[in-house]
Amino acid sequence: MALLTLLAAVTVGVVRMRNLFGVVVLASIYSFLMASLFVALDAVDVAMTEAAVGAGVSTVVLLATLHLTGSMEYPRPRKAYLPLFVAFVTGAALVWGTFSLPPFGTADAPIHQHVAPRYLSESIKETLVPNVVTAVLADYRGYDTLGEATVVFTAGIGVMLLLRGRRRQSAGRTREEHGP
Amino acid sequence: MSTLKTFIEHYNYFITIFLMVAGLYIVIARGNMIKKLVGLALFQTSVYLLYIAPGKIIGGTAPVLDPAFKVYANPLPHVLILTAIVVGVATLALGLAIVARIHEAYGTVEEDEIFAREAEE
Amino acid sequence: MKLDLILRVVIKLFLPFILLFALYVQFHGELGPGGGFQAGVIVAGTFILYAIMFGAHAAKRIVPQRLVELMVPLGVLIFAGTGAAAQAFGGNFLDYAVFSHDPPHGRELGIFLVEVGVLITVSGTMIAIFYAFTGRGRS
Numbered sequence: 529m530a531l532l533t534l535l536a537a538v539t540v541g542v543v544r545m546r547n548l549f550g551v552v553v554l555a556s557i558y559s560f561l562m563a564s565l566f567v568a569l570d571a572v573d574v575a576m577t578e579a580a581v582g583a584g585v586s587t588v589v590l591l592a593t594l595h596l597t598g599s600m601e602y603p604r605p606r607k608a609y610l611p612l613f614v615a616f617v618t619g620a621a622l623v624w625g626t627f628s629l630p631p632f633g634t635a636d637a638p639i640h641q642h643v644a645p646r647y648l649s650e651s652i653k654e655t656l657v658p659n660v661v662t663a664v665l666a667d668y669r670g671y672d673t674l675g676e677a678t679v680v681f682t683a684g685i686g687v688m689l690l691l692r693g694r695r696r697q698s699a700g701r702t703r704e705e706h707g708p
Numbered sequence: 709m710s711t712l713k714t715f716i717e718h719y720n721y722f723i724t725i726f727l728m729v730a731g732l733y734i735v736i737a738r739g740n741m742i743k744k745l746v747g748l749a750l751f752q753t754s755v756y757l758l759y760i761a762p763g764k765i766i767g768g769t770a771p772v773l774d775p776a777f778k779v780y781a782n783p784l785p786h787v788l789i790l791t792a793i794v795v796g797v798a799t800l801a802l803g804l805a806i807v808a809r810i811h812e813a814y815g816t817v818e819e820d821e822i823f824a825r826e827a828e829e
Numbered sequence: 830m831k832l833d834l835i836l837r838v839v840i841k842l843f844l845p846f847i848l849l850f851a852l853y854v855q856f857h858g859e860l861g862p863g864g865g866f867q868a869g870v871i872v873a874g875t876f877i878l879y880a881i882m883f884g885a886h887a888a889k890r891i892v893p894q895r896l897v898e899l900m901v902p903l904g905v906l907i908f909a910g911t912g913a914a915a916q917a918f919g920g921n922f923l924d925y926a927v928f929s930h931d932p933p934h935g936r937e938l939g940i941f942l943v944e945v946g947v948l949i950t951v952s953g954t955m956i957a958i959f960y961a962f963t964g965r966g967r968s
Contacts, residue, residue, distance in 0.1 A: 539726070555749065569764045571764075577793050577870070578753075580867055581794065581866075585873065588877055589800065593742060612733065622728070623721075633764055648773070651773070655937060655940065657859040658772055658860055659862065662859055664783055665790060674905075676791045677946065679795050679798055681954065683954065690961075
């Protein structure tokens with residue numbers, strides 16, 4: 529519960545801060561807090577992935593982009609009342625919706641009833657793999673994982689296409705030569 | 709007393725919605741593109757929390773089968789969110805590459821200046 | 830330059846252990862938390878740390894650009910190839926049960942191969958993204 533409150537505090541910092549380097553550091557702290565929260569929620573695989581990806585790769589890529597562009601955000605010329613109102617209305621609607629969700633941590637919630645007990649009981653017999661998450665990820669839901677590997681591949685190819693080659697000029701021109 | 713109990717039981721949902729709305733606000737209200745992408749990442753992470761929190765059972769443990777434990781957390785949201793995290797970082801990297809190219813083409817990553825420059829041409 | 834020296838020595842000591850930990854996470858993904866994605870990101874993190882500390886040129890001597898460009902599609906190929914091999918053995922696409930004499934062992938083998946494919950693609954992509962971003966600088 530304290531972790532959740534800390535998360536909210538860090539988020540307020542991200543919204544308000546104008547120095548982008550500070551924003552990136554706060555985002556990294558946010559990912560770390562999120563990973564700790566996942567461990568507290570018994571989601572160990574997800575926590576490891578979020579820690580490695582969010583606090584690692586994501587921060588590195590953001591810092592590399594800050595190196596290529598500037599690192600300060602300009603103040604807005606006018607106050608942003610309409611987005612604040614839209615955000616508030618959306619939040620209120622969502623909060624009203626959560627009142628019909630089951631309380632935290634109950635064992636008889638609907639999501640524990642249909643497929644999950646089957647996975648938990650049958651997976652060790654059918655796959656000999658104790659980690660149910662890996663078994664579901666690679667075997668029962670293997671198509672999704674193939675799609676995900678393809679998405680990662682596409683992102684890598686896309687970044688390589690966009691950023692290969694050395695750039696020649698500064699703002700205004702886009703002439704560049706392409707590397708080998 | 710009952711409202712306080714409801715509030716504490718649903719506290720994780722409230723924080724999740726606050727994170728979601730904060731991310732949404734950053735995306736629509738701030739003009740700097742890098743900050744928008746950070747706001748989008750914040751929004752995505754709050755959705756992960758939305759999925760994983762109901763999967764926890766109080767008194768259960770992580771979904772790795774072991775003879776000593778009987779009650780496990782629900783593995784299905786873990787699988788979906790694992791995929792979502794990796795896809796999220798892939799899109800973040802691609803978005804930041806596009807932002808870097810925009811900076812090279814326009815000299816700025818502020819939305820207002822780019823609109824102004826486009827309107828001049 | 831004293832701080833630089835401490836970082837260099839300590840990171841040089843740590844890097845093999847980080848790589849070893851990544852391999853541990855990969856191969857023990859079946860017995861505990863872990864698996865292809867986490868291990869791939871940790872492997873990429875090892876080389877990115879080396880590149881941050883010693884320069885991109887030194888890193889490119891160890892993991893050249895051609896190798897990274899090869900790794901990115903190779904993992905997806907292994908994954909899809911496992912599925913196609915399952916079809917060649919007579920089952921459906923990605924039906925690992927036909928790999929071995931009894932279905933559970935076949936599925937375990939299939940899961941292992943698929944995780945290796947995921948490791949290669951994820952680590953290759955993360956290193957490729959890092960190289961692309963840092964190679965774009967004002968050089």
